[in-house]
Amino acid sequence: MNVKDAVSAFNDYLQSQGLKLTRQRALITEVFFDPAKRADHPTVEELYLRVKGRDSTVGHATVYRTLKLLVDGKLATPNRIGEDLTRYEPEVPGEHHDHMVCAECGLIIEFEDAEIERLQEQVAARHGFALRDHSMNLVVAPRGDCARADCLKGAAGEARGAGAAR
């Protein structure tokens, strides 16, 4: 999903709700879906600062409010990966992935595993429920040294969709 599609999808959502695509909302969405930053999971503050860099008049509240709308419109997902801050990640409709965070350097790796998801549904079913959503975060440690920049040393990119550093 490129920037233009994201803004367009957001606009569709806004219109369906009788809301408006303002200059600020478009800008925030553009910055959030900026291809150069797609791998990270910004906090509201980080996103606010990036937005501010392009338009210093945008206020804190607008970023919070817009992020909430993006979540409602399924274009963003809040994620509490670490411990404290809420991070948001750009969402590509239809795709799903979980996270792996390196305990040494904090690198966040995305992955998906169909087999695990199948088992999750089984577990829910076993308790009489239907699986509606899930979150899974693995805390991992490198085997050997952690070289920060490329913590995935030796990680021959197998498991597809593992959009780690690139």
Next chain:
Amino acid sequence: MNVKDAVSAFNDYLQSQGLKLTRQRALITEVFFDPAKRADHPTVEELYLRVKGRDSTVGHATVYRTLKLLVDGKLATPNRIGEDLTRYEPEVPGEHHDHMVCAECGLIIEFEDAEIERLQEQVAARHGFALRDHSMNLVVAPRGDCARADCLKGAAGEARGAGAAR
């Protein structure tokens, strides 16, 4: 792990750190490990209120500070199951489980699945990491009506109906 063992284990930890087992710390630990409440995952506020019921002089800060010590001592685990609040759960050394939360009523069910855990290790290994820890939360919905006797639907205050609205 019963109440007495928990307090004792906490005391061991405290002594190892040159800290003291005070009346308040013992009380908070007792309340936290109260068998009648072992299934739930109290927020700091909930625990504070329960403690306050037994000794109204205990302050907010002490509960926060003690909970942090319990976490350091591996007797408690912070868990962000729903969306907002941090919930703490009594930890039994050697045991592990994940959570399933009902989107309708907020009921939290604990489960463990060896197969999923095995796959998690595989995923980590596939990326060149060793699995150190993980958290997994399933958001589920009852099939049809929630017929569970322990369905918390309508139970204000406790476990807020996670997720749902999206």
Next chain:
DNA sequence: CTATATGCAAAACGTTTGCATCCCT
């Protein structure tokens, strides 16, 4: 035009911390 959105600053929330006092060991 009118409903919605904005920016600001203040409020609200959970959590932490400084400090004078208190209490374990």
Next chain:
DNA sequence: AGGGATGCAAACGTTTTGCATATAG
């Protein structure tokens, strides 16, 4: 006795909200 520990309230950082003004459609 003395180094923790406590309770209180003030401080904190994040997120929300009230309000007067600005703007999209």
